[in-house]
Amino acid sequence: MQDPWYIDNVHILLRLLLSMLLGGLVGLERERSNHAAGLRTHILVCMGSALIIMLSIYGFSEFVHEVNIRIDPARLASAVITGIGFLGAGTILFTGKSITGLTTAASVWVVAAVGLSVGAGFYFASVAATLLILLTLVVFNKLEQRYIKGSKLHLFTFHAVSVPGLLESISELVQAEGIAVKKLIINERSAAAPFELEPPSTTLEISMHVLIKHSFDPLQLASQIRKLEGITLVSLD
Structure with a gap:
């Protein structure tokens, strides 16, 4: 043995x-x-x-x-x-x-x-x-x-010059696609060029945590938002 x-x-x-x-x-x-x-x-x-x-x-x-x-x-x-x-x-x-x-x-x-x-x-x-x-x-x-899996959480970050109706336009696009916004952060910054008498411009940094269905291409939403007036940067994570 x-x-x-x-x-x-x-x-x-x-x-x-x-x-x-x-x-x-x-x-x-x-x-x-x-x-x-x-x-x-x-x-x-x-x-x-x-x-x-x-x-x-x-x-x-x-x-x-x-x-x-x-x-x-x-x-x-x-x-x-x-x-x-x-x-x-x-x-x-x-x-x-x-x-x-x-x-x-x-x-x-x-x-x-x-x-x-x-x-x-x-x-x-x-x-x-x-x-x-x-x-x-x-x-x-x-x-x-x-x-x-029905939806996936994405983080969208936008940089934009503050123009009238910008947030409303973004909201309309998101609602039209049936996307749920879980969290929204908006940071405002004022920047004035040195030695310039012009009033300072206000820039926005918008962060959105959104739930997007797997069948929907998030790049499509990013492309639509990028076409809005005042948007200077779109980041998708």
């Missing part, structure tokens, strides 16, 4: 290589989507998790038969799952209008679980989980974008 506390060097290498492959598949999808945690991050997380669980299971096998010593193969696995949350938190960003990186943080966390499974020799679960992760990230993402 094979000793459950022993693993040879060949199997160590195979588990590390498999963890690199499975973590790399998930990381490649995140890399192609231009996310903070990409190919190398997912590979390192998955391989590191596999290494830690192998250390937890086989690294202290010499002490198995010692008196008053109990070996718990899962003692380091729980620490990995907890600790990887700090790495995932680093991929979550609050941009002022929305929170991004939650899916990438979740992918880092689940890749750590895949690495632990590979390191423990749970091969079928590791491969099956990786395929399901890719299914979730690729296929479900397309379904969500097309059929589930």
